[in-house]
Amino acid sequence: MLAVQLVDIEKRYHDRDVLQSICLHVEAGEYMVLLGESGCGKTTMLRTIAGLESADGGRVEFGGVDVSRIAARKRDVSMLFQRDALYPHMTLRQTMAFPMKGLVSDSETQQRIERAAKLLGLDAMLDRHPEHFSGGELRRGGLAKMVVRQASIRLLDEPLSALDGPVRHQFQQDLQRWHREIPGTTIHVTHDGDEAMRMADRVAVMHQGQIVQVGTPEEIFHHPCCLSVAKSIGSPPINVLGGELRQGELRVHASDDPIELNPAVGPRHDGHVFVAIRPEGFGIVASSGANDAIASTTSAIRFSGVCRSSLVYGGQCHASFETQNEILDATLPADCGVQRGDPVTIAAMLADVHLFDGEGKRIEVAR
Ligand SMILES: Nc1ncnc2c1ncn2[C@@H]1O[C@H](COP(=O)(O)OP(=O)(O)OP(=O)(O)O)[C@@H](O)[C@H]1O
Numbered sequence: 001m002l003a004v005q006l007v008d009i010e011k012r013y014h015d016r017d018v019l020q021s022i023c024l025h026v027e028a029g030e031y032m033v034l035l036g037e038s039g040c041g042k043t044t045m046l047r048t049i050a051g052l053e054s055a056d057g058g059r060v061e062f063g064g065v066d067v068s069r070i071a072a073r074k075r076d077v078s079m080l081f082q083r084d085a086l087y088p089h090m091t092l093r094q095t096m097a098f099p100m101k102g103l104v105s106d107s108e109t110q111q112r113i114e115r116a117a118k119l120l121g122l123d124a125m126l127d128r129h130p131e132h133f134s135g136g137e138l139r140r141g142g143l144a145k146m147v148v149r150q151a152s153i154r155l156l157d158e159p160l161s162a163l164d165g166p167v168r169h170q171f172q173q174d175l176q177r178w179h180r181e182i183p184g185t186t187i188h189v190t191h192d193g194d195e196a197m198r199m200a201d202r203v204a205v206m207h208q209g210q211i212v213q214v215g216t217p218e219e220i221f222h223h224p225c226c227l228s229v230a231k232s233i234g235s236p237p238i239n240v241l242g243g244e245l246r247q248g249e250l251r252v253h254a255s256d257d258p259i260e261l262n263p264a265v266g267p268r269h270d271g272h273v274f275v276a277i278r279p280e281g282f283g284i285v286a287s288s289g290a291n292d293a294i295a296s297t298t299s300a301i302r303f304s305g306v307c308r309s310s311l312v313y314g315g316q317c318h319a320s321f322e323t324q325n326e327i328l329d330a331t332l333p334a335d336c337g338v339q340r341g342d343p344v345t346i347a348a349m350l351a352d353v354h355l356f357d358g359e360g361k362r363i364e365v366a367r
Contacts, residue, residue: 001028002063010057036206078151084142086130116147136167193233227360254324281352282330
């Protein structure tokens with residue numbers, strides 16, 4: 001297995017900076033997910049690692065060796081493309097064998113094909129043409145083609161896109177099993193924050209051609225370094241409200257009362273702020289109030305409003321509340337009893353609130 005190191009990678013298309021000073025270290029054997037909005041440069045980065053694009057600056061290292069000038073076919077890399085296709089005139093076995101010609105013996109190729117097909121549940125499909133495959137089987141066939149290569153570094157470009165429901169879930173499990181059973185360094189590209197959270201050892205979040213944060217899914221979820229990262233992960237998405245910070249006092253738009261922050265948040269941050277609260281960060285303030293943990297503390301931000309929808313599934317109540325022209329999503333205990341039309345006060349403890357300055361950079365608050 002090989003580590004992948006990107007050092008100050010720059011890429012321009014027609015004078016437009018598509019990748020800017022990209023530095024990333026992917027450990028040998030790690031499953032790294034590159035997460036970012038459409039057009040932020042994810043595919044360009046994968047293609048640069050594969051050697052299908054050459055960078056305008058910086059270098060790519062595999063296992064500490066600079067491979068920037070090594071041709072794609074000579075790099076120890078395989079790539080699953082976004083719209084990878086099986087050859088229509090070949091059986092799956094022939095398609096899998098095709099890129100292996102001259103690399104290993106025919107018997108070794110057949111052994112690898114059998115193993116990959118078994119791993120991905122495609123044994124029965126090996127001698128069929130792709131016209132007989134379902135959408136999920138086509139995707140697994142594309143992966144099988146890649147598995148046979150047994151490259152040290154595996155690049156997956158939006159592998160789960162265009163798959164829905166159980167087929168998507170099944171393919172996600174196939175990918176996890178493959179990464180476990182045939183070890184290698186895997187880099188998986190997606191724009192789907194949930195997918196990143198479920199699959200990654202670590203996530204690298206990209207925004208407009210730059211890597212803005214790298215961390216475990218937990219770090220990214222609980223400690224986003226900026227507003228764009230906070231918004232990129234979580235379902236339902238994080239609630240974002242405007243606010244004002246003055247001399248340590250925080251006023252949040254649509255909330256009931258201002259709250260005092262720790263004095264450590266000084267005038268340096270005075271001005272407009274963004275206040276972000278995950279749906280899981282809210283609790284209900286009981287109407288009796290006094291005995292409720294959230295109601296009894298001063299470091300909670302409260303919002304009084306009306307429940308606009310509530311639905312219990314997956315062991316939780318997914319509700320939305322309207323308060324002073326803002327809609328807030330909250331994920332509450334299944335037995336909270338909140339019904340559509342109920343007047344309710346919800347609150348978030350300061351520990352569950354993320355603050356960002358006017359440019360979207362995180363403001364640390366002592367909690
Ligand atoms: N060969 C090319 N020539 C010119 N511009 C390109 C080329 N390839 C990509 N781009 C541009 O570079 C930017 C980044 O593209 P890229 O495909 O890397 O983004 P992405 O994050 O993978 O997007 P998506 O999630 O939509 O696939 C886009 O604005 C795209 O239009």
